[in-house]
Amino acid sequence: MDAVAMHIANGIVNGPVSAAFAALAAAALTVCVARGRADLDDRLAPLAGLVAAFIFAVQMLNFQVLPGVSGHLLGGTLAAILVGPWVGALCVSTVLIIQCLLFADGGLTALGLNITNMAVVGTAAGYLLVAALLRLLPRKRYALTLTAFVASVVSVVVASQGFVFEYWLGGTTELSLSTIAGSMAGAHVLIGVGEGLITATTVATVAAVRPDLVYALRRLRAPARTAAAAASAQPATSELPAATSATAGAPEPTVDGAA
Amino acid sequence: MTRRLAWFIAGGLLVALLLAGVVSNFASSSPDGLDATARKGCTTDADGTITGGTCMARQEKDHQMKDSPLADYGIKGIDNPYLSTGLSGALGVVLTFGVGAGAFWLVRRRGRTASASASPTAPGSGEN
Numbered sequence: 001m002d003a004v005a006m007h008i009a010n011g012i013v014n015g016p017v018s019a020a021f022a023a024l025a026a027a028a029l030t031v032c033v034a035r036g037r038a039d040l041d042d043r044l045a046p047l048a049g050l051v052a053a054f055i056f057a058v059q060m061l062n063f064q065v066l067p068g069v070s071g072h073l074l075g076g077t078l079a080a081i082l083v084g085p086w087v088g089a090l091c092v093s094t095v096l097i098i099q100c101l102l103f104a105d106g107g108l109t110a111l112g113l114n115i116t117n118m119a120v121v122g123t124a125a126g127y128l129l130v131a132a133l134l135r136l137l138p139r140k141r142y143a144l145t146l147t148a149f150v151a152s153v154v155s156v157v158v159a160s161q162g163f164v165f166e167y168w169l170g171g172t173t174e175l176s177l178s179t180i181a182g183s184m185a186g187a188h189v190l191i192g193v194g195e196g197l198i199t200a201t202t203v204a205t206v207a208a209v210r211p212d213l214v215y216a217l218r219r220l221r222a223p224a225r226t227a228a229a230a231a232s233a234q235p236a237t238s239e240l241p242a243a244t245s246a247t248a249g250a251p252e253p254t255v256d257g258a259a
Numbered sequence: 260m261t262r263r264l265a266w267f268i269a270g271g272l273l274v275a276l277l278l279a280g281v282v283s284n285f286a287s288s289s290p291d292g293l294d295a296t297a298r299k300g301c302t303t304d305a306d307g308t309i310t311g312g313t314c315m316a317r318q319e320k321d322h323q324m325k326d327s328p329l330a331d332y333g334i335k336g337i338d339n340p341y342l343s344t345g346l347s348g349a350l351g352v353v354l355t356f357g358v359g360a361g362a363f364w365l366v367r368r369r370g371r372t373a374s375a376s377a378s379p380t381a382p383g384s385g386e387n
Binding site: 006007008009010011012033036037038039040041042043044045046047048049050051052053054055056057058060061062063064065066068069070071072087090091094095098099100101102103104105107108109160163167171172173174175180183184187188190191209210213 | 260261264267268271272274275276278279282283286287288289290291292293294295296297299300313314315316317318319320321322323324325327329330331332347348351352353354355356357358359360361362363364366367368
């Protein structure tokens, strides 16, 4: 069987540094469970399971970015937009743990490194940018799509530099760090574009079908939205204002049963 | 969970199953950005095993789970590569959803509905 390793393998970063990042990842996930519980209600729990399953599926879809080099979705930005940063990081971690334990992808020793980069750093970077962009951009439908794309590109590059940092601390081979950083960043800008396209498409689809299920829209867009603003902001779409205006009065999501 | 949400989840799972079960067979088999960078500077044979040179992956060790029945996104014992990859992917989707949704359900904030939860129910009530 050909090599389908997609994450950091065993033995690339030394034992002590790997162990330190395992502890860091465990601490971060504990915080995510504590903070994520506030978001996790009867509706978000199954949705978060779906987000994890979807990320698992799309991570199998390696796309070519350069001759002999491919890339795949990391998923942090997608998860953060759909289920929020805390639960989002847990979704990506779930995928990484299952891939490691059952599919032999991403070393067991390196699990903390992979969780730190892709689930913690990737999701955090993606969400921070999503939060900033959604506040800056006009309340138009394209704003969420554009935000998803831009945040994905940045998030993937930042996550790739997380690996460079880990390698700087505990790399097992003497190599030029700047070469590694450049090479990782170059490849991951291209992978980020692919991630951005997938994330933007997925988020736009969910926002069109069930805008009330998009965490970023609920938390970062809903409070200030009035029915009038919603109507003027989306003249071309009939279903979106109807669905979003249902949430307009309430900062907390309430529409699932009512709609 | 309302029926409407159940339909959305079911639809999403169907898409994920198709992606992991079918489309995955058309994915690129080149090493990904990390793996390609890790192997830069080394020479590899046809199987991707490092034969010489200096690169990040020089000291790479085998995976502890390399003998797992699902190792490397295939199912041990199924020789047809399409079937093996597709089934392992579909199984992965089901397992990830089961483990994820199950764990999230266990740690979720109790309270009947999202609207009811606006009332202050103490979240740190002990379990998990």
